[in-house]
Amino acid sequence: MSTNASEKNVRQPLLAPGSTAKHSLRVKNSALRLLVLPIIVTVFWIGTILIVPGALRSSVLSTGELEKCAWKTLRDHVTLLDVAPITRQEFLQRQSILSAALEKAGVDAFIAEPSASSSYYANISSSYDLSERPFLMIIDKEGHFSYLAPKFELRRIASLDMVFEKKTVIEWGEEESPYAVLRRDSSYKKVMLDEHVRFMIASGLQEAEIEVVPTSQTIQSLRSVKSEAELKILRGINQFTLELVRSLQKCIRIGMSQSTITSAAHTLFTRAGVGRGFWAIVLFGDQAANPHGGSLGKTLGDGEFVLIDIGSKLHNYGSDVTRTILPSKSKVSSELTEIWNTVYSAQSAAVELMRVNETCSVVDAASRKVIADKGFGEFFTHRLGHGLGLEMHEHPYLNGANDEKLKAGQVVTNEPGIYVTTEQARKLNKEVGFGVRLEDAIIVTAEGGIVTTGSRAKSPYEP
Ligand SMILES: *[C@@H]1O[C@H](CO)[C@@H](O)[C@H](O)[C@H]1NC(C)=O
Ligand SMILES: *[C@@H]1O[C@H](CO)[C@@H](O)[C@H](O)[C@H]1NC(C)=O
Numbered sequence: 133m134s135t136n137a138s139e140k141n142v143r144q145p146l147l148a149p150g151s152t153a154k155h156s157l158r159v160k161n162s163a164l165r166l167l168v169l170p171i172i173v174t175v176f177w178i179g180t181i182l183i184v185p186g187a188l189r190s191s192v193l194s195t196g197e198l199e200k201c202a203w204k205t206l207r208d209h210v211t212l213l214d215v216a217p218i219t220r221q222e223f224l225q226r227q228s229i230l231s232a233a234l235e236k237a238g239v240d241a242f243i244a245e246p247s248a249s250s251s252y253y254a255n256i257s258s259s260y261d262l263s264e265r266p267f268l269m270i271i272d273k274e275g276h277f278s279y280l281a282p283k284f285e286l287r288r289i290a291s292l293d294m295v296f297e298k299k300t301v302i303e304w305g306e307e308e309s310p311y312a313v314l315r316r317d318s319s320y321k322k323v324m325l326d327e328h329v330r331f332m333i334a335s336g337l338q339e340a341e342i343e344v345v346p347t348s349q350t351i352q353s354l355r356s357v358k359s360e361a362e363l364k365i366l367r368g369i370n371q372f373t374l375e376l377v378r379s380l381q382k383c384i385r386i387g388m389s390q391s392t393i394t395s396a397a398h399t400l401f402t403r404a405g406v407g408r409g410f411w412a413i414v415l416f417g418d419q420a421a422n423p424h425g426g427s428l429g430k431t432l433g434d435g436e437f438v439l440i441d442i443g444s445k446l447h448n449y450g451s452d453v454t455r456t457i458l459p460s461k462s463k464v465s466s467e468l469t470e471i472w473n474t475v476y477s478a479q480s481a482a483v484e485l486m487r488v489n490e491t492c493s494v495v496d497a498a499s500r501k502v503i504a505d506k507g508f509g510e511f512f513t514h515r516l517g518h519g520l521g522l523e524m525h526e527h528p529y530l531n532g533a534n535d536e537k538l539k540a541g542q543v544v545t546n547e548p549g550i551y552v553t554t555e556q557a558r559k560l561n562k563e564v565g566f567g568v569r570l571e572d573a574i575i576v577t578a579e580g581g582i583v584t585t586g587s588r589a590k591s592p593y594e595p
Contacts, residue, residue: 420567
């Protein structure tokens with residue numbers, strides 16, 4: 133407000149009447165008058181042909197136009213992505229913490245295939261294509277790093293950006309059993325397997341007389357509890373993702389198609405330099421009665437919510453944000469507004485409880501109660517949330533059966549929703565179905581949850 137007022141004060145003298153330019157125009161005016169009228173008529177006529185249909189078209193922006201419109205506000209937030217990746221030192225520290233935990237658990241080594249865990253401990257990307265030939269990362273209780281790899285793949289594997297202090301390569305030839313080779317070349321008798329290791333590997337190891345045990349909760353929580361550096365990355369990508377949704381909300385119009393919005397979202401991520409985005413679910417009106425959608429090809433009607441569930445990755449860490457929004461010129465019934473507010477209150481109830489030592493199932497129940505009290509209990513069909521990090525869905529899971537306690541530094545989503553199909557809506561004397569969900573990833577602290585997105589939704593118009 134104050135900036136605008138002072139700008140006005142500066143500009144006013146420039147607009148004062150009687151300037152020389154204006155004066156000379158007035159002189160020429162009478163001479164031109166006869167010519168001007170036909171020109172105006174012609175211009176108006178051409179304008180009617182060209183501009184009016186153009187204006188109609190532009191009320192529904194194309195993907196390119198939507199992207200351009202959203203980028204105008206989003207570009208100011210790209211700096212949110214200026215966050216340092218995980219350092220070599222932090223990787224090495226993770227390995228030594230794991231070793232100590234293995235020693236304590238009485239296990240010789242931890243084994244992972246290329247996965248979020250290999251990515252976490254040694255920067256071995258989870259996007260390495262798994263094949264029937266095992267390539268295993270091994271960290272043992274003495275802190276030693278090794279990997280078991282097919283002989284003919286050694287050069288390719290060595291070129292990965294792995295992080296280790298010293299390494300041993302255990303190679304197996306095509307005519308050998310990789311597990312027998314591991315048994316022969318190591319002293320491991322009992323190993324802990326990462327949760328994503330395939331069954332063929334577990335059974336192969338057992339056949340070679342190496343005992344296997346599943347990942348313990350203690351070792352699992354080494355990865356679910358985030359360091360300062362990880363929290364910075366998660367905050368950066370989650371805040372940016374929310375800004376992307378906000379920038380879209382400013383530009384979405386009634387009549388737009390789902391694919392226009394989805395494509396624009398992918399292009400915006402790409403333009404910001406973080407890939408094309410992991411997913412972009414865009415659902416209109418009753419399509420959102422399926423929490424993850426399924427149907428495509430709809431255009432946005434007046435009075436329909438737009439549910440956007442979207443995520444991307446920065447330095448391999450994910451974002452996961454959902455907003456249920458309205459374009460500025462659209463209105464929903466007071467009943468639907470009330471539903472939106474109920475979901476918001478359910479999210480609030482859980483944010484407060486997302487604190488150290490609170491039980492996952494208790495947090496889930498607190499948000500569920502808010503929705504059940506309004507009579508929609510059966511329509512909150514999924515768990516409250518999940519851990520977020522190197523995996524888009526990881527431990528801990530916030531559901532009614534998980535009695536794990538939350539730990540400081542864990543990042544979990546808080547995403548209550550109400551989903552009513554059109555068929556169900558008719559039984560409730562409503563015309564049409566709907567789906568409303570709000571989702572932010574939350575950092576667990578001793579005092580309660582902190583939103584990684586910076587701020588929660590305020591209304592369907594202020595996501
Ligand atoms: C981890 O891997 C990425 C991608 O390959 C690479 O850019 C980065 O430098 C690696 N980090 C370290 C600490 O080596
Ligand atoms: C959480 O529980 C542990 C074990 O009961 C206790 O030592 C710790 O002080 C508790 N932390 C907080 C913040 O309540």
